[in-house]
Amino acid sequence: MGFLGDSLRRFLYPPACPRCARATPGDLLCEGCAATVTAASAPPPPPGIDALLAPYRYDGAVRDLLLRLKYGGDRHPLAALASLLVAAVDAQALGRPDAAVPIPATWVRRRRRGFNQAELLARAAADALGIPVLPQALRRNVFSRPQAALSGAARAANLRGAVHPGDGLFGRAVLLVDDVMTTGATLTAAATAARAGGARRIAALVLAVVEA
Numbered sequence: 001m002g003f004l005g006d007s008l009r010r011f012l013y014p015p016a017c018p019r020c021a022r023a024t025p026g027d028l029l030c031e032g033c034a035a036t037v038t039a040a041s042a043p044p045p046p047p048g049i050d051a052l053l054a055p056y057r058y059d060g061a062v063r064d065l066l067l068r069l070k071y072g073g074d075r076h077p078l079a080a081l082a083s084l085l086v087a088a089v090d091a092q093a094l095g096r097p098d099a100a101v102p103i104p105a106t107w108v109r110r111r112r113r114g115f116n117q118a119e120l121l122a123r124a125a126a127d128a129l130g131i132p133v134l135p136q137a138l139r140r141n142v143f144s145r146p147q148a149a150l151s152g153a154a155r156a157a158n159l160r161g162a163v164h165p166g167d168g169l170f171g172r173a174v175l176l177v178d179d180v181m182t183t184g185a186t187l188t189a190a191a192t193a194a195r196a197g198g199a200r201r202i203a204a205l206v207l208a209v210v211e212a
């Protein structure tokens with residue numbers, strides 16, 4: 001957490017399942033916790049997205065770990081989440097993107113946590129695909145409100161104009177990366193901004209999807 005460096009944490013806490021603390025190699029999920037991970041039922045891409053890969057349900061260990069990462073500011077779950085994401089990455093299904101673009105967090109939220117979890121997941125996916133990450137390609141208004149506090153319609157309104165294109169999008173086939181998809185409004189808003197920035201194709205990779 002925060003100032004406690006990774007090497008120091010590694011020394012104090014040997015590799016363990018980030019959900020139940022049983023010893024595991026590489027901080028991955030233990031067998032019992034991995035069994036709580038369930039496949040999503042291939043949700044259709046939201047408007048503006050050419051191809052979507054959302055492999056897991058927002059449930060079980062995936063949900064527990066994302067909540068820890070998001071609200072606890074604890075990076076320990078990252079290795080397990082990145083490994084799940086990388087296991088599902090499929091360049092063909094995503095239309096062979098040439099750059100990964102994390103959905104941006106507001107500066108305020110990023111500062112509170114010390115990192116943007118979408119960016120950390122984007123780095124893992126990009127490594128697996130052998131493509132660069134463009135962390136500044138999309139930017140978010142400082143003053144947009146946290147999406148989790150808002151209803152579907154309010155989410156769309158909150159995001160309209162809140163995501164802006166930055167540099168490096170022109171002519172690219174981009175892969176938007178985020179942690180959780182609910183209504184898909186966030187991805188649609190990001191896709192609109194990416195197209196405004198000149199992206200020619202937009203795929204999306206989301207670790208988990210909230211299914212009714």
Ligand SMILES: [Zn+2]
Nearest residue numbers: 017020030033
């Ligand atoms: Zn476990």
